[in-house]
Amino acid sequence: MSISTEKEFLGHPVGLFILFFTEMWERFSYYGMRALLVLYLISEVVGDNPGLGWSKSDASNLYGWYTMFVYITPIIGGILADKIFGFRKAILIGGVLMTLGHVSLAFEPLATFYLGLVLLIVGNGFFKPNISSIVGQLYPEGSHKKDSGYTIFYQGINVGAFLGSILCGYLGETMGWHYGFGLAGVFMLIGLIQFKISQKIFGKIGLPPEKGNLKDNQDVLDEFDQAKNQSLTKKERDRLIVVGVLSFFSIFFWAAFEQAGSSMNIFASEYTDRSLAGDGIVYFQIIGGILAALPVAILTYLFIGVARKIGKDVPLAMGFMALSVAILWAIIGYMIKDQAQDEAPEVPATWFQSLNALFIFTLAPLFSFIWQKLAKTKLNPNGPQKFAIGLILLGLGFIPMVIGSASIVGGSTTVKVSMVFLCLAYLLHTMGELALSPVGLSYVNKLSPKRLLGIMFGIWFFASAMGNKLAGSFSSYMEQIAENSSMSEFFKILVWIPIVGGLVLFVLSFPLKKLMHGVE
Numbered sequence: 001m002s003i004s005t006e007k008e009f010l011g012h013p014v015g016l017f018i019l020f021f022t023e024m025w026e027r028f029s030y031y032g033m034r035a036l037l038v039l040y041l042i043s044e045v046v047g048d049n050p051g052l053g054w055s056k057s058d059a060s061n062l063y064g065w066y067t068m069f070v071y072i073t074p075i076i077g078g079i080l081a082d083k084i085f086g087f088r089k090a091i092l093i094g095g096v097l098m099t100l101g102h103v104s105l106a107f108e109p110l111a112t113f114y115l116g117l118v119l120l121i122v123g124n125g126f127f128k129p130n131i132s133s134i135v136g137q138l139y140p141e142g143s144h145k146k147d148s149g150y151t152i153f154y155q156g157i158n159v160g161a162f163l164g165s166i167l168c169g170y171l172g173e174t175m176g177w178h179y180g181f182g183l184a185g186v187f188m189l190i191g192l193i194q195f196k197i198s199q200k201i202f203g204k205i206g207l208p209p210e211k212g213n214l215k216d217n218q219d220v221l222d223e224f225d226q227a228k229n230q231s232l233t234k235k236e237r238d239r240l241i242v243v244g245v246l247s248f249f250s251i252f253f254w255a256a257f258e259q260a261g262s263s264m265n266i267f268a269s270e271y272t273d274r275s276l277a278g279d280g281i282v283y284f285q286i287i288g289g290i291l292a293a294l295p296v297a298i299l300t301y302l303f304i305g306v307a308r309k310i311g312k313d314v315p316l317a318m319g320f321m322a323l324s325v326a327i328l329w330a331i332i333g334y335m336i337k338d339q340a341q342d343e344a345p346e347v348p349a350t351w352f353q354s355l356n357a358l359f360i361f362t363l364a365p366l367f368s369f370i371w372q373k374l375a376k377t378k379l380n381p382n383g384p385q386k387f388a389i390g391l392i393l394l395g396l397g398f399i400p401m402v403i404g405s406a407s408i409v410g411g412s413t414t415v416k417v418s419m420v421f422l423c424l425a426y427l428l429h430t431m432g433e434l435a436l437s438p439v440g441l442s443y444v445n446k447l448s449p450k451r452l453l454g455i456m457f458g459i460w461f462f463a464s465a466m467g468n469k470l471a472g473s474f475s476s477y478m479e480q481i482a483e484n485s486s487m488s489e490f491f492k493i494l495v496w497i498p499i500v501g502g503l504v505l506f507v508l509s510f511p512l513k514k515l516m517h518g519v520e
Contacts, residue, residue: 003201005138007309012149013138015205017306018198020156021299021321023131025191026095027160029102029184030070031357032168033120034261035350038063039269040177049176052110057476060262064472066117067258071465073125075458078133080126086208087130087137088199094127095192102185106178116181134206155361159295162357163328166292169350170335183331190324198317201310232449238515239447243456245505245512246387246440247463252501253436254467255474256394256494257429260353262475263490264422267401269349271408271487273416276345284345289336291358296328352422359430367434383443383516384509390436391502397428398494405487432498446519 004015041059043051054062081090101119104112135153139146164184172180232240268274276284303325307318339345374380381389404421440460448456474493481490 003310003313004203004205009305009309010152012145012152014306014309015138015202016135016149016152017302018195018201018317019131019135019138020153020302021324022091022095022191022195023153024156024160024299025187025194025324026098026127026131027157028164028168029098029160029188030120030124030164031161031353032164032184033102033105033181034067035165035169035265035353036172036177036180037066038262038265039349040172040181042266043177049173051177052113056266056479060266060472060475060478062472063262063475064469066121067261067468067472068465069121070124071461071468073121074129075125075461077125077127078129081130081133084208085126086206087134088202088206089208090126090130091134091206092192092196094123094125094130095188095195097123098127099123099185099189099192102181102188106182106185108178130206134202137205158357158360159299162354162361163292163295165350165354165357167328167331167335169348169353171331173348173350174338186327187324190320190327194317194320194324197320198314201313235517236449238517239519240449240452240456242384242512242515243444243447243459245508246384246443247460249387249391249501249505250436250440250460250463251467251470252498253391253394253432254464255470256398256498257433258468258471259475259494260356260426260429262472263478264401264425265349265353266475266478267405267487268352268422271405271415271417272349272352272419272422274347274349274419276347281345284347285336285339288339289332292332292335296325296332299328300325347419352419352426355423355426356430356433359427360434363430363434367431382509382513382520383439384505384512386439387436388502388506388509390432390434390439391498391505393428393432393435395495395497395499395502397425397432398491400424400428401491402488402495405491408482408487409485443519447516 004018005013007014009017038059040051041054041062042056043049043053045051045053077090077094081087085093097119101116101123104116104119132150132153135150136146139149168180168184170180171183303318303321306321311318371380371386400421404417407417408415444456444460445453478487478490481487
């Protein structure tokens, strides 16, 4: 027992909301930086907002390498936390490295840019897998509240992703790329300090195993070693085949989905008409202001509730939490005022990346409701079929891009298309993600023997890493394909890859269901 579990807010341990804010700032920094990375790389060296002047091909390739390593390092970081550091110390190490990474990106020399990327990759490896593990430890084994606790926690991820894309994107595009990178670092630092000075409320949760405890539980360890050395049964082998198949098809999903940070980001910047006129200006200012302010209003409510519960226990941590919320309100107020005074406003290209998080807010409850209703009927799709549906929805999401880019021939940037095409694409992509990503993680957990769970999750995330690398590599051909034919041909390939993969997986779902041996 500890303060983090003894005191509750909204029916959950108050420690959950400390972790909520910590993870939110980390995701804020990641998605804020992700929104800027490729655009900074391809911006001209000389201009109002100079970048590095790279080709789109080179920028996309670097993006692919970066996101690949972001998914690989958590496998190593999780092992090190389990064996050596403990979850809390690993989170602090990761937070420090990522803060230094964002600070490095805030400066112009190319050497500091590369250093920043390396620090972010390594820091993410320590941070990402271990904060989720602490969430689970806040609840007793078998608690019915754990699933809803993780739901709240993952909403923090989406809030961070949304605000990071909006605010870092706004500063990066209007004031300078390095201001956007720097803002990501400011909030990462605040989140790190807040977590560090809140640690006493967690008691022994997240600490490395004590030698005395290991000795007292030697019988448990012996049983674990015995189970680990057991041969796989036929049922276990069959289920692991299903995990392997789902992991393989996830590569195709992420290879297409992660075009968001590369080719679709470039398309938003150079090929989309983002200018506003007439009533569109007023609607943009009102709707944009409300969408930006609403998450911060929710965060303010959460902060007040948490402060009332543990403000006397960790007053300094609550002070830093208050500071972060105040900075958010200040930036949003400045942004709304600045946009209201702009006579010819333009939607920032980076803002389109916030649509994914926005659609997750609105659609996740709907998908949960649909799956619950279908579960009571004979029409309920099994795991591989839901996976296939996600792939098909993703492919369908590129059809608006095919239609919208049909007039872009020879790589010309003089043709600008409606913002509607990108919005429809992100809507369908998010629907595909909601059908596939939660299902994939759930079935890796359900189908893997407990003694191999870590290894199988490692395989799952390695497949995600390969998909991210392929996304960057394929995006690097966008310019070449557009010059040789049209931009539409590039997006046509992205229609067929996930759709064909989804159809093949749907056919395979019937024999795969038998291999799952009753796992629903």
